[in-house]
Amino acid sequence: LLQAKYKERGTVLAEDQLAQMSKQLDMFKTNLEEFASKHKQEIRKNPEFRVQFQDMCATIGVDPLASGKGFWSEMLGVGDFYYELGVQIIEVCLALKHRNGGLITLEELHQQVLKGRGKFAQDVSQDDLLRAIKKLKVLGNGFGIIPVGGTYLIQSVPAELNMDHTVVLQLAEKKGYVTVSEIRSSLKWETERAKQVLEHLLKEGMAWLDMQAAGEPQYWLPALFTELYSQEITPEEAKEAIP
Amino acid sequence: SAKIVVHLHPASSNKEPGPFQSSKYSYIKLSFKEHGQIEFYRRLSEEITQRRWENMPTGQTIQVNKDPQAGRTRAVGIVGIERKLEEKRRETDKNISEAFEDLSKLMEKAKEMVELSKSIANKIKEKQGDITEDETIRFKSYLLSMGIANPVTRETYGSGTHYHMQLAKQLAGILQTPLEERGGIMSLTEVYCLVNRARGLELLSPEDLVNACKMLESLKLPLRLRIFDSGVMVIELQSHNEEEMVASALETVSEKGSLTADEFAKLVGMSVLLAKERLLLAEKMGHLCRDDSVEGLRFYPNLFLTQS
Numbered sequence: 001l002l003q004a005k006y007k008e009r010g011t012v013l014a015e016d017q018l019a020q021m022s023k024q025l026d027m028f029k030t031n032l033e034e035f036a037s038k039h040k041q042e043i044r045k046n047p048e049f050r051v052q053f054q055d056m057c058a059t060i061g062v063d064p065l066a067s068g069k070g071f072w073s074e075m076l077g078v079g080d081f082y083y084e085l086g087v088q089i090i091e092v093c094l095a096l097k098h099r100n101g102g103l104i105t106l107e108e109l110h111q112q113v114l115k116g117r118g119k120f121a122q123d124v125s126q127d128d129l130l131r132a133i134k135k136l137k138v139l140g141n142g143f144g145i146i147p148v149g150g151t152y153l154i155q156s157v158p159a160e161l162n163m164d165h166t167v168v169l170q171l172a173e174k175k176g177y178v179t180v181s182e183i184r185s186s187l188k189w190e191t192e193r194a195k196q197v198l199e200h201l202l203k204e205g206m207a208w209l210d211m212q213a214a215g216e217p218q219y220w221l222p223a224l225f226t227e228l229y230s231q232e233i234t235p236e237e238a239k240e241a242i243p
Numbered sequence: 244s245a246k247i248v249v250h251l252h253p254a255s256s257n258k259e260p261g262p263f264q265s266s267k268y269s270y271i272k273l274s275f276k277e278h279g280q281i282e283f284y285r286r287l288s289e290e291i292t293q294r295r296w297e298n299m300p301t302g303q304t305i306q307v308n309k310d311p312q313a314g315r316t317r318a319v320g321i322v323g324i325e326r327k328l329e330e331k332r333r334e335t336d337k338n339i340s341e342a343f344e345d346l347s348k349l350m351e352k353a354k355e356m357v358e359l360s361k362s363i364a365n366k367i368k369e370k371q372g373d374i375t376e377d378e379t380i381r382f383k384s385y386l387l388s389m390g391i392a393n394p395v396t397r398e399t400y401g402s403g404t405h406y407h408m409q410l411a412k413q414l415a416g417i418l419q420t421p422l423e424e425r426g427g428i429m430s431l432t433e434v435y436c437l438v439n440r441a442r443g444l445e446l447l448s449p450e451d452l453v454n455a456c457k458m459l460e461s462l463k464l465p466l467r468l469r470i471f472d473s474g475v476m477v478i479e480l481q482s483h484n485e486e487e488m489v490a491s492a493l494e495t496v497s498e499k500g501s502l503t504a505d506e507f508a509k510l511v512g513m514s515v516l517l518a519k520e521r522l523l524l525a526e527k528m529g530h531l532c533r534d535d536s537v538e539g540l541r542f543y544p545n546l547f548l549t550q551s
Contacts, residue, residue: 017363018378021385024359028352028389035349039342049339053346060354063390068448069406070390083446087436097515138449140476141432141516157516158473202537209537 029071036075043076047125050078054131065135085124085132088113090141093156095237101205102142102157103169103223106130109154112233149173153223159204164197169221176224179216245280247273247287261321353389360391380404408462410447410455415464417441418478422466427483430516431456431468431476471520472527489525493544496522496531501543 042049057064057072064072065082073079092112096104110126117124133154136143142158148170155161161169171186172178183194198219201207210218250270275283290296363382384404386393414434421437422429429437431452439446447455456468456478465481479485495510496502502510508518522542525531529548534541 015378017359017366018382018385021356021359021363022381024356025385025388028356031349031352035345039345042338042342046339049342052343056346056350057353057390060350061357061391062353063392065448066390066392067387067406067451068446069387069451071388072390073448074445079448080444080446083439083448086449087439090432090436135449136432136435138453139431139435140470140474141430142474158475199537203535203539 029075032071032075040076043078044081044122047123047128050125051127053078065131081122082128082132082135085113085128086136088116089129089132089136089154090156091238092116092233093154095233097157098205098237100222101201101207102155102159103146103206103221104154104156105223106152106154108223115232157204159206164193165200168194168197168201172219172221173224177210177218177220179218181216245275247275247280247284249273249287259320262325356389357391360386360389364393404454407451407454407458410451411458411462411464414438414452414455414478415459415466418466419480422478422480422483426488426511426513427480428485428517429478430514431478433514434478471524473520473523475516475520477517477520485521485524486528488521489528489530492521492525493530496525496542497544501534501541503539503541505539507542 043053054064062072064070064076064078067073068079068083070079089109092109093102093104096112106126106129110124110129113124113129130145130152133143133145140158142155144155144161146153146155146161146166146169148166153169167187168178168183171183178198180191180194180198183189183197184191187194198207201219201221202209206223207219207221210220248270249272253269254265273280273283360382367379367382383393384406387404387406417438418429418434425433434456435447435449435452438452453476456476459478460467466478467481469477469479469485471477492507492511495507499506499510502522504515504519504522507513507522508515511518513521522531526533526542526545530545531542532545532547534543
């Protein structure tokens with residue numbers, strides 16, 4: 001009987017807490033509405049404020065971008081901003097995939113996205129792009145963020161890129177290409193290991209082979225060709241982007 | 244960019260004090276990076292002809308008047324402009340710091356919600372079965388509103404709330420035709436773009452989409468979510484049978500001798516992503532063999548099977 005009584009108590013407590021949570025939720029919603037009426041513009045216009053906002057949310061264990069139905073999204077409009085950005089990121093990556101194999105620097109992605117958005121659209125920072133990309137991962141399309149030399153390479157295809165591949169990409173970042181000798185001397189790898197990694201990148205279309213380079217073959221990464229950066233997306237490429 | 248050069252007369256002897264007493268330049272250059280020079284030149288010429296500033300009621304001296312009603316500063320001259328800029332800066336700073344203050348207070352309240360939800364989740368975990376399903380659903384929807392990860396399952400998706408059920412039904416309606424137009428199968432990224440572009444406002448988060456799609460099968464809707472070995476996620480019509488498509492893929496590859504995913508995609512009119520998945524599936528089922536070289540991944544009919 002005592003056991004049953006304790007059990008009952010436990011359930012009642014949980015129900016109480018649910019009711020309490022429901023009330024607190026309503027109050028929070030009101031607070032958020034007030035905040036939104038005063039500062040919604042700040043979030044829209046100020047990328048630094050967005051960063052602060054996101055960091056604070058992360059610290060307390062809240063994801064304002066988890067759902068379009070969440071309070072944050074509905075009242076502050078942060079959701080639409082990032083989800084739309086997600087669409088634009090997907091489109092740019094699809095359009096350029098045949099050029100770079102599905103790897104693109106954050107800079108180039110940023111430039112292309114800004115171009116697509118037009119002159120009068122809201123400003124978008126690189127931090128905004130990274131957050132949008134992190135959300136896109138869940139769609140299973142292979143979106144990934146690879147740190148290289150102070151910036152990031154964005155992967156948008158489900159190709160497997162392990163530590164070895166990543167490290168070679170980082171090595172290639174300085175000049176846009178890498179050779180087997182460089183890998184051997186910088187990373188102290190066997191030739192075989194270096195070749196495997198480079199061949200994988202070639203197969204995935206992320207690297208191009210220049211056999212006519214002086215000395216030894218050079219493996220170039222189109223994603224890192226700075227000269228190609230401001231090249232417009234051609235109409236054919238844009239068609240590829242819109243399924 | 245277009246430039247307008249404004250040549251200045253030497254300063255008069257009774258010149259009022261300003262930011263600088265003198266300058267080595269006798270002109271100022273205005274640069275127009277994004278047009279506007281024509282209109283500006285017109286107005287500048289007008290003003291230089293009319294010289295309206297010489298007749299302003301506040302006269303020669305630079306005065307700062309506080310308008311008692313609006314509480315704003317009225318000022319004339321360069322010092323006035325500087326003051327206005329400074330005030331604007333201060334106000335922007337004030338706005339931001341006020342926003343931060345308000346944000347911090349808001350976050351405190353949000354933190355309380357997170358703590359409460361953890362406590363509830365613990366109770367649920369301990370008393371498996373003593374919490375009604377209805378209450379669990381209620382709890383999940385509270386978590387959804389706040390953006391709190393489900394403390395029990397540790398997922399932020401897979402939450403299965405009423406919202407996601409409704410969404411799943413909506414998707415079944417929206418996606419029927421597009422799927423039929425695309426051979427019965429679409430990748431989840433395609434679906435995400437399609438649906439959000441159509442909505443324009445109140446967009447779906449990627450997690451909303453995944454959560455809703457996970458419920459398609461259990462709700463007996465005519466679509467289903469499928470996850471390939473590579474992790475690629477697609478939506479298929481229930482009537483779509485990928486394994487049957489493999490048979491026709493084998494035919495196509497046989498006709499051509501061999502095909503890469505790119506070539507196959509172009510031939511059949513599919514996205515490269517899905518074309519690759521189909522060929523990989525065919526390989527998994529034993530119908531195709533791969534030739535993996537630096538020239539790319541090429542698929543051949545599996546002659547080991549057919550000619551043994």
